[in-house]
Amino acid sequence: MSKLLVTGGAGFIGSNFVHHVVEHTDHRVTVLDALTYAGNRASLAGLPEDRVAFVHGDITDAALVDELTARADAVVHYAAESHNDNSLHSPRSFLDTNIVGTYTLLEAARKHETRFHHISTDEVYGDLELDDPARFTDTTPYNPSSPYSSTKAGSDLLVRAWVRSFGVQATISNCSNNYGPYQHVEKFIPRQITNIIRGLRPKLYGAGENVRDWIHANDHSSAVLTILEKGRTGETYLIGADGERNNRDVVELILEEMGQPRDAYDHVTDRAGHDLRYAIDSTKLRTELGWTPRFADFESGLAATIQWYRDNESWWAPSKGRTEAFYASKGQ
Ligand code: NAD
Numbered sequence: 001m002s003k004l005l006v007t008g009g010a011g012f013i014g015s016n017f018v019h020h021v022v023e024h025t026d027h028r029v030t031v032l033d034a035l036t037y038a039g040n041r042a043s044l045a046g047l048p049e050d051r052v053a054f055v056h057g058d059i060t061d062a063a064l065v066d067e068l069t070a071r072a073d074a075v076v077h078y079a080a081e082s083h084n085d086n087s088l089h090s091p092r093s094f095l096d097t098n099i100v101g102t103y104t105l106l107e108a109a110r111k112h113e114t115r116f117h118h119i120s121t122d123e124v125y126g127d128l129e130l131d132d133p134a135r136f137t138d139t140t141p142y143n144p145s146s147p148y149s150s151t152k153a154g155s156d157l158l159v160r161a162w163v164r165s166f167g168v169q170a171t172i173s174n175c176s177n178n179y180g181p182y183q184h185v186e187k188f189i190p191r192q193i194t195n196i197i198r199g200l201r202p203k204l205y206g207a208g209e210n211v212r213d214w215i216h217a218n219d220h221s222s223a224v225l226t227i228l229e230k231g232r233t234g235e236t237y238l239i240g241a242d243g244e245r246n247n248r249d250v251v252e253l254i255l256e257e258m259g260q261p262r263d264a265y266d267h268v269t270d271r272a273g274h275d276l277r278y279a280i281d282s283t284k285l286r287t288e289l290g291w292t293p294r295f296a297d298f299e300s301g302l303a304a305t306i307q308w309y310r311d312n313e314s315w316w317a318p319s320k321g322r323t324e325a326f327y328a329s330k331g332q
Pocket residue numbers: 007008009010011012013014032033034035036037038039040057058059060077078079080081082083097101119120121122152174175176177178179184
């Protein structure tokens with residue numbers, strides 16, 4: 001396996017994966033990315049041209065997807081509309097990219113008998129109560145809440161059907177909330193960091209008791225590479241690093257790390273249908289495939305992420321104004 005087609009490789013996690021592949025393997029990568037508001041070529045800057053090619057295009061373009069898949073040994077599918085808040089206001093593009101785009105890629109993988117890895121989310125399982133000792137596993141029933149998570153659930157089910165009905169050599173991974181460099185300022189952690197840099201107060205939805213299970217994007221990338229190399233066709237692997245924190249604790253940690261009072265944030269309108277808690281049990285990935293996370297210390301990973309946003313204002317500044325204008329129009 002030496003030629004990878006990486007969809008969504010100019011996005012947050014996809015670009016992290018491309019950097020990871022270049023650093024840790026000798027694979028060559030072709031990135032296919034539509035450069036939506038969330039895609040940024042600067043996230044791939046400095047990578048060697050003889051290892052990484054970039055194609056500007058849409059995963060719903062069947063002819064382009066067919067041509068690129070024919071030349072690949074494996075497809076790693078990150079491209080998606082990824083933000084829950086956007087899906088509550090403009091769901092259509094989520095159906096196009098997450099459902100039709102995945103279908104288009106599966107048809108090409110089927111035709112060319114290409115290994116396929118589908119990147120998905122823990123949100124397909126719905127949410128857990130705060131005091132529930134259970135965590136998500138690959139046998140937890142699907143119960144998505146938002147337009148975003150329901151389209152991701154739909155895409156997972158398409159992959160399963162293409163494995164069973166057509167023998168596509170596919171695996172699926174469902175990961176928890178990622179943090180790290182190159183994440184769009186619409187997302188929780190970068191929004192608060194860049195607010196503080198700009199002299200704005202962090203914004204917490206509702207009471208801030210919602211829990212997310214944080215994992216560094218580098219650990220997500222190493223897990224995907226492990227699944228690509230050792231995963232069994234048709235299997236689903238959950239990726240997580242035991243990083244449960246409630247949103248209020250995360251905001252307070254960011255404020256403290258950035259030298260501000262821990263209570264210098266605002267409570268704003270809650271997200272409609274806001275999932276309460278996600279928690280991943282990644283035992284299967286760890287015991288069957290031998291993967292372990294390496295960035296387990298959330299405080300130091302967060303401090304490094306804050307420093308990255310301080311050092312890379314030119315990367316995020318062009319998106320900040322319109323992102324905050326969108327939130328302000330929704331009372332958030
Ligand atoms: P992102 O929004 O940062 O990046 C998405 C990328 O996909 C962008 O570069 C965008 O230009 C591209 N894209 C969108 N529509 C496209 C289309 N029609 N054709 C081609 N390219 C298109 O997203 P992310 O946070 O990096 O998430 C990547 C994947 O990981 C998604 O599938 C998401 O569901 C999944 N995931 C994300 C997280 C998380 O915490 N962010 C956690 C688990 C799983």
